[in-house]
Amino acid sequence: MYSSLRFRLHLAAALVGSLSLFFGSVTVVAETPTKLLRAGAFAIDITPTKFPVSSAGSMTHRMADKAHDPLHARCLVMDNGQTTIALVTCDSCMIPREIYDAAKQRASEATGIETDHILCSATHTHTAVTATPTFQSIVQDDYLEFLTQRIADGIVQAHSQLEPARVGWAIGNNPRQVFNRRWFLRPGNSLADPFDRGTDKVRMNPAANSKSLLQPAGPIDPQVPVLAVQAIDGRPIAMWANYSLHYVGGVPANSLSADYFGEFARQFSRSIDADDTKPAFVAAMTNGTSGDINNINFFEGAARQQPFEQIRLVAADVAASALVAYQRIEYLDWVPLKMRETEIELGVRRPDAEELARAEELIAEAGPGPWRDRRLIYANETLDLAKYPETVHVKLQAIRIGELGIVSSPCETFVETGLAIKKHSPLKPTFTIELANGYNGYLPTAEQHTWGGYETWRAKSSYLSADAEPLVRQTLLDLLEQVSQ
Structure with missing residues (x-):
């Protein structure tokens, strides 16, 4: 029996040897996913x-007969082998949800990126093509399909250029270009409103360096978060910055312009000698929480600049701050990517019967528009808001890129909300991209609502209920908790 077993063992060894001679030596190594x-x-x-x-x-309503500088939809796609996300920022004042949803669907069908993993936003330049009805602006209907397709095409092209990359981020700082535009005035100064209520306590954009000024009604956020992506050999691929500045302006009424957002992108690209990279380097400035922030130094005042000059100055200063942060970035070869999206239902401030009757009377007395009288403009807004539904659904998102957090808001969000999200987010740092995935007007805090002022005056640009802000803020923090796990 023993000899028989030994024979079978020798036979097996001989067979393995023959196979080794035929196939060569075989080494089995456990593969580790890269x-x-x-x-x-x-x-x-x-x-x-x-x-x-x-x-x-x-x-x-106004018409533009030329573009001083080009408008862009800047697109960034990132894929870590487990999750793919896309960030898009468009040179537009605001874009309705329907356009974004259609563009995302087309891009998803072409690339496989899930629609709820795409964040699209507008910069809020006040000199782009009208895509959303506000006040007396007339939507340029024949531009909407073009815009939708171009956003989708931009995402598809960015996806087609995916290459091995590294990512990093840092926080810059620039307090010189942001000022809260809502002010408490000294007693005795009138605060008129278009509804003749006489209840406002703050004024938007008061006269700069005026004796009537008492103190700003809110803070600023000077941070300049910078997210950067580079190829394995160090070639820059993209840089996404964020700053809580409404816009700059100083553009002639008959011109389109990307405002300081576009100029920032050009100046930053030049500052790192990235104008001639292949594929082309993409720099983008997204709007943070700037619903109550602008570029006017109300404390001291400033001389009026020639058209486009203030845009150039602001862009240069903020680009320099972004560059300082950019140079501090430590790049990582791989990071977790997570993204969550949800919808919440928010109330709408619709006019009551008395308010509606007043608006109808004012319009009847004045005759058909367009109107320049503020009371008539808001009377017409009141008639439009009477047709709105009692509630609206808004889309909110949170993204994790390593330990960096990004959230989206479809509103002109107050800086207090952005600061609160940064403070309480489980991801450090975190920033908000506003005017994202749709447009739902201003989002004052509940306290700011009680103080009144332009940003709270009911119109197509400000119609959400006074309790909307805490709901949006808490939902975004909840989403951040989910992606941080």
């Missing part, structure tokens, strides 16, 4: 191809 981060970016031109066009950002 974590690979890839990224691609593309800036697609969304400047209209035909003029004149309706230009947003004013209480009265």
Whole structure:
């Protein structure tokens, strides 16, 4: 029996030896999955191809017959092998949810990126094509399909350029260009409102360096968060910055312009010698929480600049601050990517019967518009708001890129909300991209609502219920908790 077993063992050994001679030696190694981060970016031109066009950002309708500088949808796609996300920021005042939803669906069908893993936002330049009805601006309907397709095409192109990459982030700081625009005035100064209520306690954009000024009604956020992506060989792919500044302005009424957002991108690219990279480097400035912030130094005042000059000065200063942060970045070869999206239902401040009757009477006495009288403009807004539903659904998102957090808001969000989110977020640092995935007007805090002022005056630009802000803020913090796990 023993000899028989020994024979079988020799036979097996001989067979293995023969197979080794035939196939060569075989080494079995347990494979460890390689974590690979890839990224691609593309800036697609969304400047209209035909003029004149309706230009947003004013209480009265205006037309632009040229573009001083190009408008873009800047797109960044990141894929860590487990999750793919896309960030898009468009040179537009505001864009309705329907356009974003359609663009995301088209991009998803072409790339496989899930629609709830795409964040699209507007910069809030007040000199872009009108895509959303506010006040007396007329939507440029023949531009909407073009805009939708270009956003989708930009995401698809960025996705097609995915390559091995590294990512990092840092926080810059620039308190010189942001000022709270809502002010308490000294006693005895009148605070008129278009509804003749006489209950306002603050004024938006009062006269700078005036004896009537008492103190700002809120803080500022000077942070300049910077997210950067580079190729494995160090070539820059993209840089996404964030700053809580409404816009700059100083653009002639007949011109389109990306405002300081576009100029920032150009100046930053030059500052790192990235104008001629292949594929092209993409820099973007997203709008933070700037619903009550602008670029006017109310404390001291400032001389009026020539058209586009203040844009250039602000862009240069903020780009320099972003560069300082950019140079501090430590890049990582791979990071977790997580993204969550949800919808919440918010109330709408609709006019009551008495308010509606007053508005109808004012319009009947004045005759058909357009109007320049503020009381008439808001009377017409009241008639429009009477047609709104009692509630609206808004889309909110949170993103984790390593230990960096990003949340979205579809509103012109007050800086207090952004600061609260930064303070309580489980991810450090965190920043908010506003005017994202739709447009739902201003989002004052409950306290700011009690103080009144332009940002609270009921209109298509400010219609959410006074309790909307805490609901939005808490939902975003909840989403951050989810992605931080």
